[in-house]
Amino acid sequence: MNALDARDLQFAYPDGTTALDGIELTIEAGERVAILGPNGAGKSTLLSLLAGLREPASGDVTYFETDDPADALRDRIAHCPQAPADYLFNATVREDLEYGPAQLDVDRADAEARIADLTAEFDLDGLVDKPPFRLSGGEQRRAALAAALAVEPDLLLLDEPVADVDAGHRETIFDALDRRNEAGTTVVVSTPSADLVPRVADRVVLLDRAGSIARDGPVRDVLTDGTTLRDVGVSPPRLVSTFQRAGSDDPPLSVEDAVEKLRAFSAESDEMTDEQ
Numbered sequence: 001m002n003a004l005d006a007r008d009l010q011f012a013y014p015d016g017t018t019a020l021d022g023i024e025l026t027i028e029a030g031e032r033v034a035i036l037g038p039n040g041a042g043k044s045t046l047l048s049l050l051a052g053l054r055e056p057a058s059g060d061v062t063y064f065e066t067d068d069p070a071d072a073l074r075d076r077i078a079h080c081p082q083a084p085a086d087y088l089f090n091a092t093v094r095e096d097l098e099y100g101p102a103q104l105d106v107d108r109a110d111a112e113a114r115i116a117d118l119t120a121e122f123d124l125d126g127l128v129d130k131p132p133f134r135l136s137g138g139e140q141r142r143a144a145l146a147a148a149l150a151v152e153p154d155l156l157l158l159d160e161p162v163a164d165v166d167a168g169h170r171e172t173i174f175d176a177l178d179r180r181n182e183a184g185t186t187v188v189v190s191t192p193s194a195d196l197v198p199r200v201a202d203r204v205v206l207l208d209r210a211g212s213i214a215r216d217g218p219v220r221d222v223l224t225d226g227t228t229l230r231d232v233g234v235s236p237p238r239l240v241s242t243f244q245r246a247g248s249d250d251p252p253l254s255v256e257d258a259v260e261k262l263r264a265f266s267a268e269s270d271e272m273t274d275e276q
Ligand SMILES: Nc1ncnc2c1ncn2[C@@H]1O[C@H](COP(=O)(O)OP(=O)(O)OP(=O)(O)O)[C@@H](O)[C@H]1O
Pocket: 013, 014, 015, 017, 018, 019, 037, 038, 039, 040, 041, 042, 043, 044, 045, 046, 082, 192
């Protein structure tokens, strides 16, 4: 089943800036997709259109193979904006976490259990009774993601979900997204950083500066295509470019993969030395 199907999306801001030009994008339920592109490529604009927060000038988006607009699917689609403060508008973080379930008439005991789980999962103990504007940028990011997940959506649209987040809490967020995806949630993440992509996605949609799709394909295919990445203004992942520069035609996408390749290379060198 499709989680979403976007046909020929065009969007320009009132000042005439074309942000999206002819986006064709079908995402299957359960996929993990990264929207990758340089600053200004239109990633945030695309996510806001997919979330139904903006209307395209032309083209349309359908969800879950239904005729329901995004507005009618607030229990199934969650969008976390690039600025997490935009998602936190209640007096306390706890109230922000309660807001979504309350809007959807989730049973109170069930909502409380969800919020206790999310508070622990996103390391928000000690922060839930604070006003959101008193949180640091990284803390706000975690609070906003937890609030988005409180409605247990089927489709997650996350705009740069680990910007401002320290390394330990990045893993917290990645693990949380993995758990949702393993349970069937479709996860769409935007980022300007190719280094991040292998950890969060299996497929990459690469946007160019004109707001069009330059490439759409499996992570390995797109991230090892240095020419196209550089053409659109994105640096290839450091691991990929380092191994490619050293002559590898099968560069690793993760540190674990790199360690394995280096061990294999070192074992091969040892064998050659022994033979000599
Ligand atoms: N409110 C606005 N009015 C006019 N132009 C805008 C507005 N918001 C964004 N833009 C322009 O639309 C284009 C796409 O912006 P968008 O924020 O979607 O890019 P992005 O890929 O998310 O960038 P970044 O990586 O910097 O977050 C850019 O050229 C930007 O300057």
